[in-house]
Amino acid sequence: MGISYNEQSRTFKLDTCASTYMIGIADDENFVGHIYFGPYIDDDNISYLMRTKEPPFVPSVNGRDRLAFYDSFPSEYPTHGLGDYRDDALAIRTGKGNTALKLSFVSYDIIPGKKPIQGLPATFGSPDECCTLELTCRDEILGIDVILSYTVFENVDAIARSVKVINNAGDPIELTRVMSMCLDMDNEDYDLITLHGSWARERHINRRPLSKGIQGVSSLKGESGHQEHPFMAVLDHNADQDRGEVFGFSFVYSGNFLAECYVNQFDSVRVMMGINPEDFTWRLEPGDEFETPEVIMVHSSEGIGNMTRSFHDLFRNHLIRSPYKDLKRPILINNWEATYFEFDTDKLIAIVDEASKLGIEMLVMDDGWFGHRDSDNSSLGDWYVYEDKLKGGLKHLVDEVNKRGMKFGIWFEPEMISPDSDLYRAHPDWAIAIEGRTPGQAREQYVLDLTRPEVVDYTYDQVSKILKSANIEYVKWDMNRPLADMGSAKLPPKKMGEMFHRYMLGVYELQERLITDFPNLLLENCSGGGGRFDPGMLYYSPQIWCSDDTDAIERLSIQEGTSIVYPLSAMGAHVSDCPNHTVGRVTPFKTRGYVALAGTFGYELDVTKIPEEDRNMIPDQVKMYHTYNDLVRMGDYFRLASFSENREYDCYMVVSKDKSEALLTFVQVLNRPNQHSRKIRLKGLDPKRRYELTYVDPEDEKNNTLSGETYSGDILMKAGILIQNPWGDFQGRLISIKAV
Numbered sequence: 002m003g004i005s006y007n008e009q010s011r012t013f014k015l016d017t018c019a020s021t022y023m024i025g026i027a028d029d030e031n032f033v034g035h036i037y038f039g040p041y042i043d044d045d046n047i048s049y050l051m052r053t054k055e056p057p058f059v060p061s062v063n064g065r066d067r068l069a070f071y072d073s074f075p076s077e078y079p080t081h082g083l084g085d086y087r088d089d090a091l092a093i094r095t096g097k098g099n100t101a102l103k104l105s106f107v108s109y110d111i112i113p114g115k116k117p118i119q120g121l122p123a124t125f126g127s128p129d130e131c132c133t134l135e136l137t138c139r140d141e142i143l144g145i146d147v148i149l150s151y152t153v154f155e156n157v158d159a160i161a162r163s164v165k166v167i168n169n170a171g172d173p174i175e176l177t178r179v180m181s182m183c184l185d186m187d188n189e190d191y192d193l194i195t196l197h198g199s200w201a202r203e204r205h206i207n208r209r210p211l212s213k214g215i216q217g218v219s220s221l222k223g224e225s226g227h228q229e230h231p232f233m234a235v236l237d238h239n240a241d242q243d244r245g246e247v248f249g250f251s252f253v254y255s256g257n258f259l260a261e262c263y264v265n266q267f268d269s270v271r272v273m274m275g276i277n278p279e280d281f282t283w284r285l286e287p288g289d290e291f292e293t294p295e296v297i298m299v300h301s302s303e304g305i306g307n308m309t310r311s312f313h314d315l316f317r318n319h320l321i322r323s324p325y326k327d328l329k330r331p332i333l334i335n336n337w338e339a340t341y342f343e344f345d346t347d348k349l350i351a352i353v354d355e356a357s358k359l360g361i362e363m364l365v366m367d368d369g370w371f372g373h374r375d376s377d378n379s380s381l382g383d384w385y386v387y388e389d390k391l392k393g394g395l396k397h398l399v400d401e402v403n404k405r406g407m408k409f410g411i412w413f414e415p416e417m418i419s420p421d422s423d424l425y426r427a428h429p430d431w432a433i434a435i436e437g438r439t440p441g442q443a444r445e446q447y448v449l450d451l452t453r454p455e456v457v458d459y460t461y462d463q464v465s466k467i468l469k470s471a472n473i474e475y476v477k478w479d480m481n482r483p484l485a486d487m488g489s490a491k492l493p494p495k496k497m498g499e500m501f502h503r504y505m506l507g508v509y510e511l512q513e514r515l516i517t518d519f520p521n522l523l524l525e526n527c528s529g530g531g532g533r534f535d536p537g538m539l540y541y542s543p544q545i546w547c548s549d550d551t552d553a554i555e556r557l558s559i560q561e562g563t564s565i566v567y568p569l570s571a572m573g574a575h576v577s578d579c580p581n582h583t584v585g586r587v588t589p590f591k592t593r594g595y596v597a598l599a600g601t602f603g604y605e606l607d608v609t610k611i612p613e614e615d616r617n618m619i620p621d622q623v624k625m626y627h628t629y630n631d632l633v634r635m636g637d638y639f640r641l642a643s644f645s646e647n648r649e650y651d652c653y654m655v656v657s658k659d660k661s662e663a664l665l666t667f668v669q670v671l672n673r674p675n676q677h678s679r680k681i682r683l684k685g686l687d688p689k690r691r692y693e694l695t696y697v698d699p700e701d702e703k704n705n706t707l708s709g710e711t712y713s714g715d716i717l718m719k720a721g722i723l724i725q726n727p728w729g730d731f732q733g734r735l736i737s738i739k740a741v
C-alpha cells in the first residue's frame with residue numbers, strides 16, 4: 002500500500018485500498034510514461050503496457066521515427082511541439098517565441114502527508130492518511146523544471162494530482178497551457194459522463210459513448226458555471242451503479258476549466274483536466290513558479306456508486322474544513338422566495354415569530370438589505386444598511402431575532418459592483434473592463450477587479466465590518482453574473498492573460514480571510530443558484546446552494562447529478578412554497594420536505610402566508626430533520642432508481658457507516674393506473690443482520706406490507722422490498738430501516 006519505487010524496472014506504484022496507479026521511466030531519455038490505472042494489483046512487472054518494445058519503439062532504438070514515438074507513447078504529462086499531436090498538457094512561449102518543450106525524469110521524492118497548494122483550495126491529510134510522490138522532470142535546454150505531484154489517499158481510494166512549473170532559466174517564459182493532469186489509456190469501449198445544465202437546471206447527468214476525436218466540457222465564464230461542470234467520468238459502456246469499471250475526475254477549482262477526452266488513431270484515450278488554456282497565459286520570471294489546482298482521480302471496479310462514495314468520503318474528510326462539516330446545520334428560513342426585495346424589519350420579525358414557534362432555528366436575510374436596493378439594479382458594493390427597510394439598524398434586527406431564540410444569517414454578493422452605487426461613483430476603475438470599451442452588464446451589474454489587492458482589502462473590510470456589527474452566524478455568499486470584458490486598470494499588458502486565474506485567487510483569498518477571522522461562521526456559497534457548485538468552493542464553505550429551482554421534482558435530477566460527486570451534507574436544499582416560483586408546479590408539502598432532507602434542509606417561504614395545513618407539518622419535518630440528519634450527512638449514499646432514466650420514480654438510500662441504520666427515499670413522479678407495487682432492491686446493508694422497516698409518516702405505515710417483521714439484509718438486497726404505488730402524482734415515501 003502507499004507509494005513504492007522499483008529501481009530495477011524503474012516503475013512507481015501508487016496503491017490505495019482498492020486501486021493501483023503505475024508510472025514508468027522509459028528509455029535512455031527518461032520519458033515519464035503511464036503504465037496502469039485500475040483495480041489493485043500486487044505485482045509491478047507490467048511496464049510492457051507502455052508498449053516501448055513495439056514499433057515505433059523508443060527513440061534510442063528507432064531514432065528515425067521519433068515523432069511516431071511521441072504520438073503514441075502513453076505520457077504522464079505530454080508537452081507541446083515535438084510530435085505528440087494529441088492535445089498536450091503543457092505549452093509555453095519562450096522569449097525567442099518558441100513553444101516546444103521536452104520533459105525528462107530527473108528525480109523523485111516520497112513525502113508523508115500532503116503539502117498545501119499556495120493560494121488554492123486543495124485536499125489535505127495527515128501522514129497517517131496519505132503520502133505524496135513528487136516526480137521532478139526537466140527540460141535541460143530551456144532550464145524548466147516540472148514537478149508532478151500525486152497524493153495517495155489510501156483509505157478513501159483516491160489520488161490527487163497537481164503540477165508545479167519552475168522557471169530556472171535566465172529569461173522569462175510564458176505558460177500558455179498547464180493542465181493539472183493527463184491520463185493516457187486504451188479505450189475499452191468506454192462511455193463518458195459529464196454534468197450538464199443551465200440556470201435552475203444544474204448538473205443533470207449526461208452519458209454518451211466516447212467517440213474518436215476530442216470531446217469534453219469547459220467553462221470560460223470565470224466560474225465553474227451552470228452549463229458544464231468540472232467533473233468527468235470515463236466508464237465501461239455497461240457500467241451501472243453497482244457494476245463495471247469507472248474512472249472519475251474532479252477538478253478542485255472554481256474558475257475557467259477544461260475537461261476533455263481525446264480518442265486518437267490507435268483508439269487510446271487521453272483524459273485531461275485543468276485551467277482552461279483559452280484566455281490563459283502566465284508569465285514566469287526567472288526563479289518564479291506556478292502551481293496548478295489539483296484534480297482528484299477515483300477508480301472504481303464496482304460501478305458508479307462506489308466512485309460516488311469515494312468522492313463523498315474524500316470531500317467530507319479531506320477537503321471541507323469548516324467546523325460545521327461534522328455538525329448538524331441550523332434549520333434556516335431564507336426570505337428570498339418569501340419576500341424578494343420587499344421586506345423590512347417588521348416583516349422579517351413576523352416571519353421569525355412564527356418560524357421560531359415551529360422549531361426553525363435561523364433566519365437568513367437575503368438580497369436587498371443594503372444601500373438603497375429595492376430591486377437588482379443598484380447598490381452592490383455599498384455594504385451599509387438600508388435604514389428605510391431595517392428601521393433601528395441591523396443590530397436591532399439581529400438582537401430581536403436572537404431574543405426569539407433564533408440565529409441570524411445574512412446575504413452578500415461581495416464580488417460585484419452596481420453601476421448605480423456609491424462605490425462605482427467613487428471607483429469606476431474597480432470594475433472589470435477593457436480600456437476604451439464599455440463593459441457589458443449582466444443583471445445590471447459589473448464584476449469587481451479582484452486581481453487588485455486594494456479591491457480585495459476594501460471588499461473584505463466592508464463584509465467584515467458588517468459581520469462585526471451584530472451577532473451574525475451565517476453568510477450566504479452569492480455571485481450572480483459571469484465574467485466578461487476581461488481587462489484590469491492595474492494589470493500590465495504582459496500579465497493581462499493571467500486575469501481570470503488571478504480573479505479566482507482574489508476570491509479564494511477573500512473567503513480564506515473570512516473563515517480565518519470568523520472561525521465559527523457557517524458559510525454557504527451560491528452563484529445564481531448552483532453556478533459555482535464545485536470542490537474549490539467546498540474548501541471554504543461546507544455547503545453550497547444547489548439551485549434556484551426549489552421544485553421538488555426538478556430537484557430530483559439536480560440532486561441526483563450533484564450527489565454523483567458531492568456529499569449530501571454539501572447540498573443546499575430548501576422547502577419552498579407552491580405553485581413553485583420557477584416552474585409553477587404544485588407538489589405535496591410532505592414530498593418537498595423529503596426531497597430537501599437529502600441536503601442541508603431549510604425553508605424558503607413566508608411561513609406566515611403558507612396554507613395552515615402545510616405550516617402544521619413543519620414541526621414534524623423539523624423533528625424528521627433532527628432524527629435523520631446525522632445519517633444523511635455522514636452515511637453512505639446509494640442510488641436505487643433514477644427518475645431521469647426511468648421517467649417514473651426516483652429512489653435512493655443512505656446507510657450509516659456501521660450499517661445499523663438506513664433511510665430510503667422514494668418519490669413517485671406520475672401515478673399510473675393499474676400499477677403493480679414497485680420492487681426495489683436495497684443496497685449497502687449488512688447481509689447477516691436483520692432489519693425492521695418503518696414508514697416515517699404513520700399514514701403511510703398503514704400500507705406497509707413489511708411491518709411487524711424483520712428481514713435479513715441479504716434478503717432486502719437480493720429479493721428487495723415492495724413499495725405500494727401511492728395515490729396521486731409527486732408523492733413521497735420515507736422508510737426508516739433499523740437493524741434489530
Ligand code: DGJ
Binds near residue numbers: 367368481529531549
Ligand atoms: C441568486 C440566489 O441563488 C438566490 O437564492 C437569491 O439569493 C438571489 N440570487 C438574490 O439576488
